[in-house]
Amino acid sequence: xxxxxxxxxxxxMAVENxxxxxxxxFAAIIVQNGEVIGRGVNEVTTKNDPTAHAEIQAIRQACERxxxxxxxxxxxxxxxxxxxxxxxxIYWAGIEAVYVACSTKELLQAxxxxxxxxxxxxxxxxxxxxSIPFQTIPVEGYLEPFHxxxxxxxx
Amino acid sequence: xxxxxxxxxxxxMAVENxxxxxxxxFAAIIVQNGEVIGRGVNEVTTKNDPTAHAEIQAIRQACERxxxxxxxxxxxxxxxxxxxxxxxxIYWAGIEAVYVACSTKELLQAxxxxxxxxxxxxxxxxxxxxSIPFQTIPVEGYLEPFHxxxxxxxx
Numbered sequence: 001x002x003x004x005x006x007x008x009x010x011x012x013m014a015v016e017n018x019x020x021x022x023x024x025x026f027a028a029i030i031v032q033n034g035e036v037i038g039r040g041v042n043e044v045t046t047k048n049d050p051t052a053h054a055e056i057q058a059i060r061q062a063c064e065r066x067x068x069x070x071x072x073x074x075x076x077x078x079x080x081x082x083x084x085x086x087x088x089x090i091y092w093a094g095i096e097a098v099y100v101a102c103s104t105k106e107l108l109q110a111x112x113x114x115x116x117x118x119x120x121x122x123x124x125x126x127x128x129x130x131s132i133p134f135q136t137i138p139v140e141g142y143l144e145p146f147h148x149x150x151x152x153x154x155x
Numbered sequence: 156x157x158x159x160x161x162x163x164x165x166x167x168m169a170v171e172n173x174x175x176x177x178x179x180x181f182a183a184i185i186v187q188n189g190e191v192i193g194r195g196v197n198e199v200t201t202k203n204d205p206t207a208h209a210e211i212q213a214i215r216q217a218c219e220r221x222x223x224x225x226x227x228x229x230x231x232x233x234x235x236x237x238x239x240x241x242x243x244x245i246y247w248a249g250i251e252a253v254y255v256a257c258s259t260k261e262l263l264q265a266x267x268x269x270x271x272x273x274x275x276x277x278x279x280x281x282x283x284x285x286s287i288p289f290q291t292i293p294v295e296g297y298l299e300p301f302h303x304x305x306x307x308x309x310x
Contacts, residue, residue: 003290003292004294007294007297008295008296011294011299014299014300015296015300017300018303018307019307025303026300048219048222048223049218050218050225050247050249051211051214051215051244051248056206059205060204063203063205064203066203069199069203069204070205080300080301081291082289083243083247084240084242084243085244088271088274089205089206090287091270091273091274091287092205093205093206095287097287098287098289098290099290099291099292100289101291101292101294102298102301103291110301110305112301112305115246115247116243116247119242119243119246132245132246132252132253133252134236134237134242135252135253135255136236136254136255136257137158137159137162137254137255138256139159139163139166141166141170142234142257144166144169144170145166145170145182145235146180146235146266147265148174148180149180149267150265150266152173152174
């Protein structure tokens with residue numbers, strides 16, 4: 001199977017996800033050694049879970065099935081370009097390569113709303129100007145979790 | 156309750172998560188109108204889920220409980236600075252503000268491994284040099300999901 005095949009299938013899944021009223025227009029398929037190991041569609045509203053993006057769902061399903069948290073050699077096919085959350089999740093999962101049917105640019109041009117506009121704008125600004133403030137307050141013992149982790153995980 | 160109180164509690168949860176062998180040294184608490192609405196600890200290895208970071212778990216729990224995908228007015232307390240995946244999830248969830256006990260810089264100085272080093276390095280480079288290649292292949296009908304979504308969601 002070539003990349004076009006899996007991307008076309010992901011696009012069809014995304015169309016069906018919208019048609020059925022199940023969620024947003026996104027789907028993802030993960031393939032390893034020619035076999036599908038995970039599939040996901042956008043289920044943010046259905047599941048009341050803002051992290052239930054297609055790529056995250058596919059990664060979670062593949063990892064659960066294979067009983068691992070790292071998907072070495074796996075290829076991810078996404079109907080739409082992964083957002084920043086999903087892109088970082090792809091790095092955490094150790095996916096090998098990503099194939100995308102529709103870029104974020106085209107998706108926005110097609111009239112889809114930009115849910116991460118604030119995020120992207122904030123990342124271009126100094127932290128004190130972010131729309132969601134992040135404040136560091138080093139409370140007593142704040143390094144203990146890491147010191148204990150290091151002690152228990154030392155070679 | 157002040158910010159220090161919730162951060163100290165998150166740090167204690169993170170210590171306990173390591174001590175019990177349950178997962179990595181991270182915990183998060185979400186508070187809305189003075190009430191805890193979600194808690195999470197790192198369960199990546201226990202759950203075989205690379206997305207099971209403390210912040211994501213806390214967001215998922217809060218949204219499930221409150222039957223919403225948006226946590227307006229909620230404050231997130233994290234024992235360690237949220238990674239890029241969790242930061243974008245915080246934006247998707249519409250969290251109001253984030254308080255952090257330990258910055259990523261200090262966490263790395265304390266000897267914790269940098270799981271997103273490649274991600275951060277790649278984001279400074281042009282796409283063709285990323286360690287995980289992202290390739291766009293506009294297959295037949297790739298805009299259909301968005302056109303259908305727009306048609307069904309038109310005012």
